[in-house]
Amino acid sequence: MSKHFCFCIPVRFAVFFFSLLSFLAAGASAALGWFIVYLINTNQLEKAETNLNDAQKKTFEDFVHKYKAGFIIAAVIFTLIALMSFFGFIGSIVRNRRMVKAYSYMTILIFVLGSAATGFSLYLTWSERSFCTTIDGTKTCLESHFSNGSKIGFTIGSIIQWLIDLYVVVAIRRYYEQLEEEREYRHDFRLKPTAGGTYEAKEGLMTEGHYPYSDNTNAFGSNQHA
Template identity: 65%
Template sequence: MSRHFCFCIPVRAGVFLFSFISFALATLSAGLGWFIFHLVEANKLSEIEDKMTDDEKTSFEEGVHKYKWAIIVGSVIFTFIALVSFFGFIGSIVRNRRMVKAYSVLTIFNFLLGSLAAGFLLYAAWSHKAFCVTIDGTQSCTNNHLSVGQKIGFTIGVIVQWLIQLYIVTIIRRYYTQLEEEREYRHDFRLNPTGAGTYEAKEGLLATQAPYPYADNQHSFGHHA
């Protein structure tokens, strides 16, 4: 039985849409990361510094060279997300259970990380403590100047976004459960076909029947009766 979300939309369509969006965004992010890494290795950062001032160029180049490892890690992560999202996209088309399962596990993992980030943002919004970061021996601190109304609005926005992400995770999980149920049904039907007029899907329509036991000479009534 096909499952739905938003009352009438099949979960398969939801997985198709979400996986495509995830694949597109992750591919763009990974492509940008690998492009910047290529410019760093080839000493061609000047190609993307046209609209920067001299001070901005210096800071940008120093930061990119210093944190080149972060660019590599980020590019690898987004490449992995794009790959798994592609599996989910293809899986929704061909109804492949393993591909959809891999995509479902990835979305759950991303949701957990996003929940931690949302919790930190809410703590930062409602906390009155200053956040300080030390860079090259220089400490830089920022204070929270949000009003109560702004904090409430920010909190509502974070909660709504969190609920949407949870709903997406649930939709993808529903489709995986649907594929599992379809697989179990096909397996049970092949083993135990029931009902008049039904037949085994993998058997021919003209299945061989056992001979009638009284059709041979030893059991039939003949002239010796």
């Protein structure tokens, strides 16, 4: 039986939509990260400094050179996220269980890391601690000037975003469980799969799935003989 999210939309569409969105966002972030690394390695940072004054250019160049390894790590991470999201996107189209499983695990990992980052952000917001960094011996600090109302608004927004992220993780996981159930159904009733590595749910991205026990061959009723 088809599982749903948002009350009536098949979870297959959730995987299709969120994996596509994740792929585009992570792909753009990875491209930006690798572009910055390329500019650093080729000494062409001026291409990214067109709207900066001389002081800002100096700060920007010092920052990217000091944290070059961080840009590389971030680019690698976003590249992996884009790759896993692509697996999820293709998996939602062809109903490939392994691809959707990989995407499901990735979203769980990202959710855990994102939850930790959200918790840290809330801690910094309410503790009013300064965030400081030192570049070429010069210490620069960013201080929180949020009012209590702003802090409450940020906290509420963070909680809502966390709940949405949790719901997305659950929806994707439910589609993987649906594919597992379809696989077990085929095994139990020895149905022939449509193609290697795919499972026939008879379900469109936005349409209700087919419930096999409603077939005449599987139903019990007036035609049953004693």
